[in-house]
Amino acid sequence: MAPRTWRLALVGLGHVGKGLCRLLAERAEQIEADHAARFLLAAVSDLSAGTRVDADGIDPKELLEAAEAADDGHGGRIGERADSLTVIEAAEADILLEVTPTAATGEPAASYCRAAMRRGMHVVTTNKGPPSLHHREMRELAKSHGVQFLFEGAVMSGSPLLSLFRGGLAGAQVRAVTGIVNGTTNYLITEMEAGISFDAALSRAQELGYAEANPRADVDGHDAAAKLAILANVAMGRALTPSDVAREPLTAIDAAQVAAAAAAGRPWRYVASLGNGAATVGPRQLDADHPLAGVRGATNAVTIETEMLGEVTVVGPGAGPRETAFALLADLLEIHRSAA
Amino acid sequence: MAPRTWRLALVGLGHVGKGLCRLLAERAEQIEADHAARFLLAAVSDLSAGTRVDADGIDPKELLEAAEAADDGHGGRIGERADSLTVIEAAEADILLEVTPTAATGEPAASYCRAAMRRGMHVVTTNKGPPSLHHREMRELAKSHGVQFLFEGAVMSGSPLLSLFRGGLAGAQVRAVTGIVNGTTNYLITEMEAGISFDAALSRAQELGYAEANPRADVDGHDAAAKLAILANVAMGRALTPSDVAREPLTAIDAAQVAAAAAAGRPWRYVASLGNGAATVGPRQLDADHPLAGVRGATNAVTIETEMLGEVTVVGPGAGPRETAFALLADLLEIHRSAA
Numbered sequence: 042m043a044p045r046t047w048r049l050a051l052v053g054l055g056h057v058g059k060g061l062c063r064l065l066a067e068r069a070e071q072i073e074a075d076h077a078a079r080f081l082l083a084a085v086s087d088l089s090a091g092t093r094v095d096a097d098g099i100d101p102k103e104l105l106e107a108a109e110a111a112d113d114g115h116g117g118r119i120g121e122r123a124d125s126l127t128v129i130e131a132a133e134a135d136i137l138l139e140v141t142p143t144a145a146t147g148e149p150a151a152s153y154c155r156a157a158m159r160r161g162m163h164v165v166t167t168n169k170g171p172p173s174l175h176h177r178e179m180r181e182l183a184k185s186h187g188v189q190f191l192f193e194g195a196v197m198s199g200s201p202l203l204s205l206f207r208g209g210l211a212g213a214q215v216r217a218v219t220g221i222v223n224g225t226t227n228y229l230i231t232e233m234e235a236g237i238s239f240d241a242a243l244s245r246a247q248e249l250g251y252a253e254a255n256p257r258a259d260v261d262g263h264d265a266a267a268k269l270a271i272l273a274n275v276a277m278g279r280a281l282t283p284s285d286v287a288r289e290p291l292t293a294i295d296a297a298q299v300a301a302a303a304a305a306g307r308p309w310r311y312v313a314s315l316g317n318g319a320a321t322v323g324p325r326q327l328d329a330d331h332p333l334a335g336v337r338g339a340t341n342a343v344t345i346e347t348e349m350l351g352e353v354t355v356v357g358p359g360a361g362p363r364e365t366a367f368a369l370l371a372d373l374l375e376i377h378r379s380a381a
Numbered sequence: 382m383a384p385r386t387w388r389l390a391l392v393g394l395g396h397v398g399k400g401l402c403r404l405l406a407e408r409a410e411q412i413e414a415d416h417a418a419r420f421l422l423a424a425v426s427d428l429s430a431g432t433r434v435d436a437d438g439i440d441p442k443e444l445l446e447a448a449e450a451a452d453d454g455h456g457g458r459i460g461e462r463a464d465s466l467t468v469i470e471a472a473e474a475d476i477l478l479e480v481t482p483t484a485a486t487g488e489p490a491a492s493y494c495r496a497a498m499r500r501g502m503h504v505v506t507t508n509k510g511p512p513s514l515h516h517r518e519m520r521e522l523a524k525s526h527g528v529q530f531l532f533e534g535a536v537m538s539g540s541p542l543l544s545l546f547r548g549g550l551a552g553a554q555v556r557a558v559t560g561i562v563n564g565t566t567n568y569l570i571t572e573m574e575a576g577i578s579f580d581a582a583l584s585r586a587q588e589l590g591y592a593e594a595n596p597r598a599d600v601d602g603h604d605a606a607a608k609l610a611i612l613a614n615v616a617m618g619r620a621l622t623p624s625d626v627a628r629e630p631l632t633a634i635d636a637a638q639v640a641a642a643a644a645a646g647r648p649w650r651y652v653a654s655l656g657n658g659a660a661t662v663g664p665r666q667l668d669a670d671h672p673l674a675g676v677r678g679a680t681n682a683v684t685i686e687t688e689m690l691g692e693v694t695v696v697g698p699g700a701g702p703r704e705t706a707f708a709l710l711a712d713l714l715e716i717h718r719s720a721a
Contacts, residue, residue: 201545
């Protein structure tokens with residue numbers, strides 16, 4: 042079978058964007074052999090690194106080298122800086138990969154997604170803004186332009202979760218969803234269970250790159266609330282936004298409580314939960330045999346309670362540039378399969 | 382969107398076949414509303430219950446009532462007994478649902494599957510025989526006739542597992558698979574961990590319907606070996622059959638060992654494992670933080686180790702008529718989606 046070529050416009054060249062370039066550099070041949078699909082970088086644009094456009098395909102390895110080079114302070118490392126929206130409007134590409142960082146406003150990601158779909162491009166994003174704030178609008182925009190709007194990487198990096206709701210669980214009738222969807226807070230809890238103070242655990246998480254310099258988005262539950270809104274929209278057909286989720290910070294409990302509860306076999310976890318109208322994020326004490334009770338460190342897990350099947354739990358990585366880049370590949374392959 | 386009608390030939394009217402009839406009786410309207418698909422029973426054939434054929438659709442509720450009625454000893458309860466192969470050869474149906482019990486020879490299920498595909502019918506089966514003994518042949522037969530050969534229910538009932546390897550994990554490069562794929566042995570271990578003897582645990586499992594009167598297929602690992610062969614074929618492109626799997630029975634360990642190990646935090650599990658050429662089934666002692674260590678009772682779980690993503694684990698029901706009937710629905714919906 043002759044491979045099909047898909048031209049990509051990549052917007053955002055941070056950890057995830059670079060992870061995708063690395064994945065393409067390392068695995069393009071394998072992907073073509075296994076799936077008869079060829080993914081070509083036709084345009085790359087980043088606020089800081091600049092913009093490069095080549096409809097014949099940008100070499101991802103060469104791009105990575107340029108992106109890693111020292112900034113001379115006078116312009117982008119991969120090319121002149123340009124407005125990414127203008128780049129999307131002009132790109133000769135079939136698919137927008139939107140991997141800019143999530144902002145509370147959802148912008149500029151939402152504008153990028155809209156512009157791409159209006160031009161007939163599929164959109165794959167790892168940004169929590171568009172699917173948590175504008176899910177219904179984006180879905181309808183995609184439908185009316187005959188394209189797909191996919192965002193597996195926005196919730197649990199590349200772990201197969203959102204794809205289940207159009208795949209193996211499509212007919213299962215979801216009643217409730219309970220998950221550990223923030224790796225930072227789960228890592229902090231695991232450390233506190235080992236007797237380490239919150240502050241010491243946070244410093245270590247920051248050293249390891251599990252927590253941001255400003256940890257509020259994780260510790261106060263904003264990240265988990267956005268992910269829960271996305272799950273509500275995808276798994277249960279709701280129209281939730283992050284502000285509809287009741288949030289309680291991890292700091293509502295302290296390290297001594299966490300350690301004592303773990304020792305007593307009723308561990309605390311930072312749980313996002315959805316069901317019966319309520320959507321909440323906060324520390325919860327679980328029974329020892331709860332499927333989420335054994336989830337430790339930066340690992341994520343989501344338990345889906347269904348009418349047809351009872352409980353199904355998916356455990357897997359929740360973050361990481363390589364794992365999130367794989368989410369992009371999974372969504373790209375979904376677009377490729379659907380077009381066959 | 383006008384619903385598409387799919388005519389089904391159902392062969393086998395045991396627990397799973399009846400579960401499917403119940404599912405169709407209860408949820409046909411919901412399925413049509415959600416998926417624009419209508420599944421019609423055009424032919425039903427069972428060795429004992431007999432055969433009924435109606436291209437306009439057999440009412441599943443009425444069929445269930447007939448099937449549950451007392452046998453008069455003179456013929457089938459749903460109609461005259463007929464050779465299921467002949468029924469398949471004559472059926473005006475788009476899809477064969479093959480749900481007869483698994484036999485070591487793979488027959489007559491394999492013959493049913495072949496006959497259906499040669500007639501251009503898709504095949505969905507919960508029988509472990511055809512996909513564990515003849516996977517490559519069946520896949521090629523399906524390909525050459527432009528139909529699908531699906532068997533989600535053969536490994537972990539309706540829990541989404543096999544669908545992952547063509548869906549969310551399609552590009553993930555599977556390196557190893559480790560799973561608890563037999564609910565009976567896991568239930569027995571959980572009981573033994575609570576201090577109950579093997580014999581008492583087995584009696585209780587038999588009372589609850591978790592174990593057969595003759596428990597050898599479960600306890601000696603034949604069931605798990607067939608499931609592992611299927612996983613090898615689907616997840617790793619191997620060509621394994623159950624006899625390629627090295628088996629050790631659950632009875633290689635005793636109740637005292639099981640209870641002591643659980644108390645010491647290194648629990649035994651009956652594990653099916655695949656990787657680096659080796660395929661084995663038997664009791665294994667796990668670390669407390671292994672994703673399978675916390676899986677208890679009749680629940681199943683499979684950990685998939687991938688190149689791209691590290692470890693992903695799916696936990697869910699592994700048996701049950703309702704859960705396995707849902708696997709049939711999941712595969713039917715996959716056929717429906719692929720045809721859109």
